[in-house]
Amino acid sequence: MRIWKTSLLFCVVLVKMTGVVLMDEISVDSTVSDADNNTHSNLSSLIVGYIKMLQGEVQLGINIVPNICIKEVVQIMFDTEQDMLSKFEAAVKDLSYECTALPSSVEHASFIVTKDSNNQQVATYTCDAGYTYGGGKNMVWCNDDFGEWDFPTLQCVECFTSRDKYRGKKSITQGGVECQRWDSQSPHQHGTISSDFIENNIVLSENYCRIKKKPFEPWCYTTDPNLEWDYCGIPNCNRIYKNDCGLPHPLTNAKPNYIYTSNGATVRYACLQLSGSTQNSYCPVSTCMNTGWTDASISCGNDDCVRNSQTYTGKRNCTISGRTCQAWISTHPHDHFYNSHHFPDRSVSEAGNYCRDPNGSGTLWCLTTDRNVRYEPCDIPSCNLFP
Incomplete structure (x- = not known):
């Protein structure tokens, strides 16, 4: 039995003879095909699953071969696992996934999903009527590596369309001071009457920001005795800020x-x-x-x-x-x-x-x-x- 000069050679032959077969190219191709056909798949989870299958093969070899060969089998399996994992990563690196879920919603905005010149999904947000762009990203792309949408940072802020049509209920100035009720004369006295307001009723106007004089955007008297009035920071819907x-x-x-x-x-x-x-x-x-x-x-x-x-x-x-x-x-x-x-x-x-x-x-x-x-x-x- 001089053929068994080393335990390694003995164990290699024993592994082949006992049917401990490592994952081959067919296994890799099958896994890649599963990834390509499943748009919900996550690349990282696929790799984890692949490694678990390899570890299962290692455990199978350990259970079958004699104890004297466990070390050699583990080494053989490890080397093969690294080689097959490299092949798997090379095979799936070019895979891309479409986003099947809808992108995140944005308050007071709607969106449409189209594709850009690179065939990548893109969601474009538009502020609802009565609101206008207030900063942030109004376009987000589908991250085709994982099939997930980027997060939109768009802000839609309340706006007014003309000097006499603002009906919103904002009652805080742009400096953060609460507005005084229009039917109150404290802390600031004024001469406004019901006909000055879009509701045609000073009581119904409460302490909402309103426009009652030609040069102004929405404003109000304030509850701060040291600040008579202030604008409410409500932009004009007809202006565009990019x-x-x-x-x-x-x-x-x-x-x-x-x-x-x-x-x-x-x-x-x-x-x-x-x-x-x-x-x-x-x-x-x-x-x-x-x-x-x-x-x-x-x-x-x-x-x-x-x-x-x-x-x-x-x-x-x-x-x-x-x-x-x-x-x-x-x-x-x-x-x-x-x-x-x-x-x-x-x-x-x-x-x-x-x-x-x-x-x-x-x-x-x-x-x-x-x-x-x-x-x-x-x-x-x-x-x-x-x-």
């Missing part, structure tokens, strides 16, 4: 607040605390443009808060929605009657285009350089908010 700039730039000592208004996607920065530094001619608002976020700077100095609207001499020169203020010495694009006597500055020229309260309204505001918007309030915090 820019998605991602997260805004962080600023030292200031907190960004991402909002969406009819002026587009903007970020208003709020000071976390005040310091002794000052900076002239700044605007703490960043707007999403084709080239990304516009530059914004905010000094968070002592002049960045207001103690009395009629004595404020700070340098804020943009409105709550990011519109640039018109210089007070100018009458273009909006004419006005204000002169040096209306400002705490030494002259109307020195008042620049800074936010002021020349009519004693109790709120800092300015005329804007937007010919379609005569004036807007300036979002300047009260000094009482800071220690």
Whole structure:
């Protein structure tokens, strides 16, 4: 019996003679065919299943051959398993799966599924009537490696179609302040009547954002005694915004607040605390443009808060929605009657285009350089908010 010079040679022959047959090309082809015909299959689960079958073959060999051959059988099986696994991965790497399930739903939006030029499934979302694009991805693709849809990040925000047709029930301003009821005179007195509203009933209008004067988008009086009124950040349905700039730039000592208004996607920065530094001619608002976020700077100095609207001499020169203020010495694009006597500055020229309260309204505001918007309030915090 000199033929059995080594235990390895003996065990190899014994494995063949006892019928311990490893998975061959037919097994691989069968598994690949199953994967190709089952659109619900997951590539990773197929590989796991294939390995389990190989492990079963290994266990079969261990059960049949004598104990002296267990080590050799396991080694033979392992080497063959690695070789067959490589063949399997090469065979299935080009497989692709269609998404049979529907893509994720998005609130206030519908979608249609088509195929692009590469024959890949794509779902395109469209906001429902009364809502408009508010950022994020409105197209998602089917991940054909696993037959699963990418996740949409589209946001559809409520919008108004014209100045006299907004019937929504939003009752919070774009700054997060609750609206005052229209039939209430506290904390702000006003002269609105039922005929000013689309419901033709001041009681039914409750404290919803509404449009009752020609120059405005939806707005309301606020429940904050220090802020008479504010816009509600509801965009116009007829405007299209295609820019998605991602997260805004962080600023030292200031907190960004991402909002969406009819002026587009903007970020208003709020000071976390005040310091002794000052900076002239700044605007703490960043707007999403084709080239990304516009530059914004905010000094968070002592002049960045207001103690009395009629004595404020700070340098804020943009409105709550990011519109640039018109210089007070100018009458273009909006004419006005204000002169040096209306400002705490030494002259109307020195008042620049800074936010002021020349009519004693109790709120800092300015005329804007937007010919379609005569004036807007300036979002300047009260000094009482800071220690």
